[in-house]
Ligand SMILES: Nc1ncnc2c1ncn2[C@@H]1O[C@H](COP(=O)(O)OP(=O)(O)OP(=O)(O)O)[C@@H](O)[C@H]1O
């Protein structure tokens with residue numbers, strides 16, 4: 001079983017441990033609750049109820065990679081929420097203008113915080129600690145500590161569903177189309193990888209393996225499609241979920257495949273070397289801090305959409321949830337390490353825990369205790385692995401290169417065959433791997449570990 | 451397990467006996483995908499200075515890390531026998547306890563702490579939990595006297611020169627009752643004078659019975675000081691040469707290292723020198739930390755197409771400061787001066803501007819300035835020239851891979867895979883990666899700051915060849931080097947830099963060691 005999985009996805013089976021942990025968690029709760037977890041209503045709730053924290057985690061991982069932290073996101077979300085809600089109610093602007101306004105507010109707040117961090121040189125921790133108080137105050141001052149409702153259209157982005165159309169397939173057709181698109185992408189990717197392997201002159205995986213791999217992924221997609229599409233009539237894969245997926249794809253590509261993404265990791269990994277390579281550290285800091293506040297504004301709007309009103313206590317403790325998700329997802333406190341996809345998995349682990357424990361009737365007191373322990377255990381596991389010279393779980397998950405077999409008999413000069421970059425996830429980030437050596441590894445020059 | 455007495459007691463032993471004090475037998479050490487050491491054996495005689503030579507990535511540092519417990523017992527195969535006893539070190543502390551102290555390839559002092567604090571770091575002189583600073587101070591003074599370093603023990607280490615820092619490292623080792631001192635490329639960052647001092651010190655310590663193992667790529671130093679040389683190639687011991695069996699000359703060592711003689715240290719090259727295309731006039735820069743102190747004092751220089759220009763000077767003469775301030779003002783506070791490219795004044799206020807004017811600067815300190823140690827070889831190589839492989843805002847990963855592969859083969863970077871992290875490379879191979887990173891930007895002017903630091907003879911030859919080929923293609927190259935033979939052998943014209951001022955310029959034909967030395971050390975009487 002292990003062997004076949006290994007040949008299927010190329011690389012080490014351990015790299016699936018984090019995803020595996022998530023799946024195991026889901027399964028565990030599924031059994032403990034007699035099947036209450038994997039029901040259309042529950043998964044929709046799970047996505048809707050956590051989308052805003054997951055959106056924050058996307059921005060937060062970038063902030064943590066550059067070596068800062070953002071404590072203000074909950075307050076920024078709340079401040080944006082109240083401004084948007086009031087503008088719609090009192091100025092009568094349409095809902096879409098409200099969204100634009102919200103994005104602008106986020107950008108303005110982001111520019112403010114980015115300016116302090118990048119151009120004045122105040123650490124992000126301090127700047128955003130100030131922002132945490134400041135924007136909470138702004139929310140309560142502007143809203144006079146009242147709750148302000150938002151119109152129905154606005155609620156779509158927080159709790160809406162995709163529309164129903166076309167023939168009766170027994171499933172929500174919009175969800176079905178998304179599922180089909182995802183499956184087409186999986187197949188297309190297989191073909192592309194194969195072509196690429198041929199182009200750069202390496203042995204592509206066998207057709208059987210490729211078909212198996214694509215098949216397995218498509219089965220998963222089909223199941224998810226069914227799960228979301230077969231709910232109560234009128235429900236579907238929820239709008240916040242679509243937004244989240246779109247943002248994850250966008251930011252995954254941004255961090256892994258674009259120049260700004262490279263600059264973010266470069267600045268986080270070694271600021272001096274980055275600036276001597278022509279990276280503007282200030283601009284990078286500014287961009288990342290500003291981006292975080294924009295995403296916080298998005299999260300704030302999704303939240304008021306879901307809760308139908310903006311209130312004075314919105315967004316309390318969100319920053320901590322987002323930060324926890326990022327660290328469970330394998331980021332390093334010292335910066336330079338972390339991925340968007342890893343952080344989302346980290347966030348989903350937390351979300352599943354919350355949800356499953358709640359379904360089991362565990363009180364919020366004990367849920368908190370368990371979540372705290374899980375955070376500690378996940379990071380401890382990472383640290384332990386790094387000390388053993390092994391990449392972190394997430395490092396495994398998202399490296400582009402297969403791990404060398406544990407026993408290599410060839411001499412040092414024999415080059416291991418380069419496998420086509422064919423992991424299940426297209427992410428390219430071997431960072432955690434190298435970080436393992438750099439940071440905690442007793443085997444590097446002791447010098448590195450001041 | 452026997453506990454070792456301090457060095458001074460060891461002095462009582464019969465120094466003359468050529469006893470084997472350390473034996474490493476059949477050491478094999480593997481990393482995932484790399485067999486760094488394959489059945490290596492080495493025997494070190496008491497009181498010897500035993501050198502270890504080999505190409506970059508041969509496994510020298512790894513062998514020493516095995517010996518000093520950085521790689522604990524059980525993570526490698528083979529045995530270590532110290533004075534007839536098998537030893538199994540759990541960690542560095544354990545090997546220090548047995549009298550083995552290693553000074554790593556990169557300095558490990560903490561710049562913000564004082565000399566005393568650094569020397570006793572982790573070994574604090576404490577009485578019932580409180581540090582006895584007076585005692586530590588006195589002991590530091592004694593240790594500094596032993597290494598011949600005349601500085602105030604309260605000085606912050608960052609205020610010391612590299613050579614002095616190296617002496618502090620040795621003082622630190624002596625504070626630990628060392629009986630076997632391991633030095634991994636101790637002189638690679640030192641200028642000739644400091645190197646000579648260090649070698650002299652080692653010789654003195656040897657006279658008092660200390661055994662040392664020294665790794666170095668400076669074969670002339672080895673020839674001068676070593677009693678025995680073990681040569682390692684690709685993780686395998688090639689041979690051990692003893693001084694009694696004939697002199698340890700450089701050629702003999704090279705033959706062992708690369709399997710053949712090197713006729714010349716520099717490839718043949720006929721310079722074709724064209725027009726001046728890069729010129730700096732009246733360059734004046736202020737120290738960023740000390741207001742009012744100038745690190746460049748009205749420097750003028752130029753580079754012609756096809757020319758290799760050397761900047762010679764002692765450590766701290768201001769060559770790096772000059773280069774970095776020209777390179778997008780990445781150092782210091784600009785005061786005055788102009789840069790002309792092809793006769794046109796340009797402003798290079800940022801590194802980006804310098805890069806887009808096709809200037810490249812390869813820094814001297816690869817680990818802190820040259821690269822992100824968390825990155826892979828592949829990403830590092832393209833990191834200064836991302837624009838070249840970006841299409842429609844997306845990085846073309848095929849092009850990236852191809853570029854990395856191209857430099858891996860042309861620079862002979864020793865690694866199983868370009869997706870490997872740069873942190874795993876040997877020191878010399880990291881240097882090659884940084885070189886590749888800047889060659890990838892296809893510069894018109896390439897500034898190299900100590901380009902061959904820590905690089906083996908064979909690779910040096912290759913790098914000289916690369917520099918010459920760039921020059922032959924009509925580019926300009928500036929080489930900053932503290933090794934005079936390198937400057938003399940490679941450069942067409944040499945500027946001598948002294949105390950932030952260009953003290954003179956000599957052409958290749960007229961240049962010799964003495965002349966340069968004189969220019970490099972002339973104190974500026976006119977300053978008053
Ligand atoms: N932590 C590590 N993980 C994987 N490979 C490593 C690690 N450390 C060293 N290596 C590999 O082991 C080999 C020997 O490295 P080592 O540092 O001992 O070389 P060296 O002889 O000291 O070279 P140099 O002269 O360049 O310092 C190299 O191929 C290197 O890439």
Ligand SMILES: [Mg+2]
Pocket residue numbers: 510511512555634876877878
């Ligand atoms: Mg080495």
